[in-house]
Amino acid sequence: MSTTFDNVSAIQAIVAAHSALAVDHAHIVGKSPPAGNAAYQASFQAARILGFIETDAHCIATAWHRQSERLGRFDPDHWPSDPIDFDIQPQPRLNGFPPCPRDLGLYAVLPTAQWVARMAQSGVTTLQLRFKSDIQADIEREINAAVRGVQGTQALLFINDHWQAAIRAGAYGVHLGQEDLDGANVDAIRAAGLRLGISTHGYAEMLRADQFSPSYIAMGAVFPTTLKKMQTAPQGIGRLQQYAKLLRHYSLVAIGGIDHSNLSNVLDCQVGSVGVVRALIAAASPEMAAAELMAALRTGRMAQS
Known part of the structure; x- marks a missing residue:
């Protein structure tokens, strides 16, 4: 050649x-x-x-x-x-985290335990508490409240970043960004039996995430978003489709700027979950918005089957 x-x-x-x-x-x-x-x-x-x-x-x-x-x-x-x-190795693996459902459904990323409890009661299937504070006592209190807030519901609760407090509180799982991986004791999270999700924004980060054999991999930002300052451009539907094809053996979450206007295109990429933030917390009626998004997810799944 x-x-x-x-x-x-x-x-x-x-x-x-x-x-x-x-x-x-x-x-x-x-x-x-x-x-x-x-x-x-x-x-x-x-x-x-x-x-x-x-x-x-x-x-x-x-x-x-x-x-x-x-x-x-x-x-x-x-x-x-x-x-x-x-160079992605076959699964299952010796270092693999416990699995989570392939279809995590609507995945709501929420700022407080009050929001977590509210959306759990509304039937949202997967929740993440992204609580920002430098005060450890506040972090512990909010995480414990979030864990209590999902009790008696079907919701699965992931804690963003604060993995030690998540272990102590008995959360379902932990979600880590790329920068969080550097300081987290991933072995301790695995030993505690928690699930692990990892954020990615392209091929290099996906391959890094794969080395930890997490429970799910999140891919984004798919569309423009104002909630976080992104280091990479929005990935778009074309790239999301290729990412999902490569990581097809994982539970996958697409996130970033997703709402009713683009949901069907995202689902066509064969991802098992759609992460939303602003589509719920900025809605006039978050409960109604959650119900409509979950109905749209069900409709999309039926159309694919």
């Missing part, structure tokens, strides 16, 4: 075939890619042109090289989606 491979044509073919993955993002077109074979270099440059950040472009290019070696040919139309090409 090295003597006949047309790098420019390969880059153009990849970009043309996968334009649905392009996003508006500052990237460096024409920067020399890391050393690699022809398939790697072409796919790396094409990924950069499509707006993937450099670390994600490296993951894509490495997988495309492995795919080409495995298939015996370079195919610009075949975006890599086989876990083996990304």
Whole structure:
């Protein structure tokens, strides 16, 4: 392939075939890619042109090289989606976390225990307490109240970040962002029997999350959101579809700017759960908004079956 491979044509073919993955993002077109074979270099440059950040472009290019070696040919139309090409190991694994339902349904991310109890009583199936405070006593009190708030309901409660307090309170699970992984004792969370969810924003972070064998992986932000300052551009439906295909053996949560207007497109990507924040807490009637979103989820699932 090295003597006949047309790098420019390969880059153009990849970009043309996968334009649905392009996003508006500052990237460096024409920067020399890391050393690699022809398939790697072409796919790396094409990924950069499509707006993937450099670390994600490296993951894509490495997988495309492995795919080409495995298939015996370079195919610009075949975006890599086989876990083996990304060095994702088969499941179950020795370091695996306890599983959670493949279909977590509506996943509400909420700021207080009062909100958690309110949405649990409204029938929301999966809840996350994202309580922000630097005062440990307040954190402990809020988490304990949230755990009590879901008792007697079917809701599954994940605690954002505060893994030690979550263990002490007996929460169902913990959710960690990429930065939280650096300071968390993941082995202690696993030993306590809690589930683990991890946030990701692209290929490099997905592959890092996979190394922990979590209970679910969250992917976003799918659409623009004003709730958090994001380091990466909104990923969009095209990328979400590819991410879900690659991580198909996981329970998956799509999150970021999702509401009624785009819910059906998200569900078409075969994710098992949709995370919402503003769609509930900013609604005139959060209970009604939750009921409508859950009904839309059921309708979407029926249409897929």
